[in-house]
Amino acid sequence: MERKIERYCVPGTVEEAVEAIAGKDATLFAGGTDLMVQTRSGKRPFTPLLVNISRIAGLGGISTDGDRVRLGALATISGIRTSALLKEKAGVLTEAADSFAGDQVRNKATVGGNICNASPAGDMIVPLLLLDAEVELASTAGRRMLPLCNFFTGPGKTRRERNELLTAIYFPIPPVGFAAGFRKFGTRPAMDISIVSVGVAATRDDAGWKNVRAAFGAVAPTPIRGTRTEAAIEKGGTAGEIARIAESEVSPISDVRASAWYRKELIRTLTERLHHDVFET
Structure with missing residues (x-):
């Protein structure tokens, strides 16, 4: 039986988002490029709570943070593909983004979505594994870091708890000679x-x-x-x-x-x- 959406939520901050999903069965989305295909095919039904995280302030961007590079969860594949910072520091990411779908999908798809979709064929996951990336997960209890290599448990399955939001991906700035x-x-x-x-x-x-x-x-x-x-x-x-x-x-x-x-x-x-x-x- 098709499940109906009972509530639609558009939080403006991470705090609002984690409060909205705490203790609830929620569907999170931003670009929606995987979610729309899965729900229309019947592979993944909507939950009663639909949360649009695309307007959360500070959840995007590509920047350095000390000796690390930070990819906001809402960073798009197009943004990664054209990032001067990544071309200089981690060109393997821009190389992978260049072979990711077409322009229309790249403009909407996010790196956080590609990771949380947990497809064995996720294009951005392999280069991030090469870079020893970690994911940052937020909930009402605070934030925690988890190595990307330990994040996946099976096709479409991860160690993200249902009350958690993936907020960013971090990896060390590669050294000279990389x-x-x-x-x-x-x-x-x-x-x-x-x-x-x-x-x-x-x-x-x-x-x-x-x-x-x-x-x-x-x-x-x-x-x-x-x-x-x-x-x-x-x-x-x-x-x-x-x-x-x-x-x-x-x-x-x-x-x-x-x-x-x-x-x-x-x-x-x-x-x-x-x-x-x-x-x-």
Whole structure:
């Protein structure tokens, strides 16, 4: 049975928002690019309380905060794509945003929404995992930080409590010598949901590559870090060796978009190409 919206709320502050959702079954939205598709298809029914968070002051913006970069939850994908700060400090985010849907969706979709939707194929999640991002969650009890790598529990599921609002994403400003890359594969470069996505990152010094990160999307119930791939890169393995390890780390499913075999082949191929582009060029 279709559930009806009984109350529509448009808070102007974080405090108003967390008060509105405390103890209630609420649907939060800003850009609505995922929510509208899910509710119209019947995959996700509306709850009695619908909360529009798009007008909350201070919930957007892209800035530095000491030695960290802050992405407001309402920062749009277009804003990330064109951010001079991110192009300088974390170009892998602008690279991922450039392959995210088309202009109409990018102009409305928010980074907070992409994270909270918790799709295994979420395009902005993989580069944020490379950057050791954390999410900030607010409730009437205060605010808490949670590493993004621990945020997801399954497809469409996270550790955000129903009385919490994701307010911002933070990550350390990458040091000198940092390099990263992101690749996704779909039938079309941007408009399609990723069949797979891959990202790698590391910092180079006189001793070689260190603090290596590898992450994969659409090949497990959640976006994942590839810890064995990371270790192989730090040890100086060849591109082919590292690609085969990456292939062995993922456990994709077969669905209407691709078979499990094809996804594993794509992970191996894209990882090998990224290794060349990031670590050999």
